Amino acid sequence: MQPTKWADYLIFQVRHSPNGAHIEKVKAHKDEGATISPALYEFSRADVVRYLEGGVTFATVVKNNQGTWNRGTAVEIQIVHNSKFLKTKPDSTPQDNLGGLPTF
Numbered sequence: 001m002q003p004t005k006w007a008d009y010l011i012f013q014v015r016h017s018p019n020g021a022h023i024e025k026v027k028a029h030k031d032e033g034a035t036i037s038p039a040l041y042e043f044s045r046a047d048v049v050r051y052l053e054g055g056v057t058f059a060t061v062v063k064n065n066q067g068t069w070n071r072g073t074a075v076e077i078q079i080v081h082n083s084k085f086l087k088t089k090p091d092s093t094p095q096d097n098l099g100g101l102p103t104f
Contacts, residue, residue, distance in 0.1 A: 004033070005031050005032075005033045006031050006059045006061070006071050007031055007057040007058050007059035007074065007075075008030070008031060008051075008056045008057045008058065009028040009029070009030055009031065009041060009043075009051075009056070009057070009058050009059075010028055010029050010030075010031050010036060010058070010059055010060070010061040010069070011026045011027070011028045011048075011058055011059070011060050011061070011075065011098060011101065012027060012028065012029065012060070012061050012062065012063070012069075012101065012102070013026065013027040013101055013102050013103065013104045014026050014027075014098055014101050014102075014103055014104070015103060015104055016096075016103065020095065021094065021095040021096070022045060022085075022095070022096050023045050023048075023086055023096040023098065024044070024045055025042055025043065025044055025045065025104075026042070026043050026045075026048060026098075027040060027041070027042055027104060028040075028041045028042075028043060028058070029041065029061075031059075036061075036069055045086065045096070048075070048086060049077060049084055049086070052075070052076070052077050052086075053077065057074065057075075058074070058075040059071065059072055059073060059074050059075060060072030060073055060075065060088060060098055060099055060101055062101070072088065072099055072101075073088035073089070073099060074088065075087070075088055075098060076088070076090070078090050078091075080092055080093065080094045081094050085097070086098060
């Protein structure tokens with residue numbers, strides 16, 4: 001159980017493009033405030049960008065050894081060389097970076 005809502009959706013896995021520069025899809029759970037929904041949501045990269053631009057929030061999470069979720073970092077859009085990238089840490093690299101989440 002978590003004390004407060006971390007974000008609207010919590011990303012826990014990613015699928016990268018063949019060259020690794022972009023995330024193609026993410027898997028997420030909905031943050032319901034005191035709990036994290038067990039329902040699984042799969043979003044395309046374009047969906048995440050569109051939702052972020054519309055005010056929906058995303059953060060990363062990682063399941064720990066006790067089977068509970070640890071909060072990661074808020075996901076943001078950063079523009080590098082006129083392209084939009086999903087990042088948890090702002091930098092100037094032209095690739096998505098959500099902090100090394102597990103892949104699917």
